[in-house]
Amino acid sequence: MNLIDNVFAKLKSEGRTALIPFLTIGDPDLATSVTMLKTLEDAGADMIELGVPYSDPLADGPVIQRASERALRNRITLVDCIHVAEQAREAGVKLPFILFTYFNPVLQYGLDRFFELVRSKGISGLIIPDLPIEEDEEVRALAEAADVHLIPLVAPTSKDRVVRISRKARGFVYCVSSLGVTGVRADFHSGIDDFLATVREATDLPIAVGFGISSREQVERFEKQVDGVVVGSAIVRTIEDALPLLADAARREEGLRKIGDFVSQLRG
Numbered sequence: 001m002n003l004i005d006n007v008f009a010k011l012k013s014e015g016r017t018a019l020i021p022f023l024t025i026g027d028p029d030l031a032t033s034v035t036m037l038k039t040l041e042d043a044g045a046d047m048i049e050l051g052v053p054y055s056d057p058l059a060d061g062p063v064i065q066r067a068s069e070r071a072l073r074n075r076i077t078l079v080d081c082i083h084v085a086e087q088a089r090e091a092g093v094k095l096p097f098i099l100f101t102y103f104n105p106v107l108q109y110g111l112d113r114f115f116e117l118v119r120s121k122g123i124s125g126l127i128i129p130d131l132p133i134e135e136d137e138e139v140r141a142l143a144e145a146a147d148v149h150l151i152p153l154v155a156p157t158s159k160d161r162v163v164r165i166s167r168k169a170r171g172f173v174y175c176v177s178s179l180g181v182t183g184v185r186a187d188f189h190s191g192i193d194d195f196l197a198t199v200r201e202a203t204d205l206p207i208a209v210g211f212g213i214s215s216r217e218q219v220e221r222f223e224k225q226v227d228g229v230v231v232g233s234a235i236v237r238t239i240e241d242a243l244p245l246l247a248d249a250a251r252r253e254e255g256l257r258k259i260g261d262f263v264s265q266l267r268g
């Protein structure tokens, strides 16, 4: 049984919605990323998207683009990010890890080698935003064999593709709340409620919503309609604001606390 399935089953029995933070691994550095995963778990995260920094994050807004640039200045690689998951597990973090990467780094590393590494390091899920279902046959088969859930994204414009995508989904279906790139938003796609209802109809899997969510009231706005809420840019922005504190040994704990407090208040 995959850890992601266990967490959703437990949350369902408790009538709770999963809080799923995203952060860019290696921002500001690998060791701080390991510590941050513990901070996020202690703050109430239920699973975490580990973002692999990429030079051409076409679906990302400015906040995550800047985080990727900072991480890439430290020459963080796909393998480094997977090792952060392993170190966090060794440090006692129990949460399921979802590796979030664009397809190119996986291709460069080699599919077979990649899934061997991901399986052995305890990664439970995988999101590859630029791998459409029309081209994901081989990746899906390898993910299945490695017991790693390949989690698809569906957008409000996916219309008839929602059923096809949901049928092949594993773990959960990630519903993108708005068109365009990631980033904090005041409001969401006009047809978002119908869209979420359509996805709910199309799959027995848990569904999660992401894109633009940055406050407790926005989490509350969605939590009755979905099984999970993803928050990325707002958390990455909080990390960015805390960088000066994290860089100062005397104020590092204060920096981590600011990040933890931000996530805790999203949980309510």
Ligand SMILES: O=P(O)(O)OC[C@@H](O)[C@@H](O)c1c[nH]c2ccccc12
Pocket: 022, 049, 051, 059, 060, 064, 100, 129, 153, 181, 182, 183, 184, 210, 211, 212, 213, 230, 231, 232, 233, 234
């Ligand atoms: O950053 P936001 O607006 O909170 O959205 C979540 C998002 O960061 C995360 O899931 C993600 C990061 N990069 C992506 C690219 C495509 C889809 C989703 C993502």
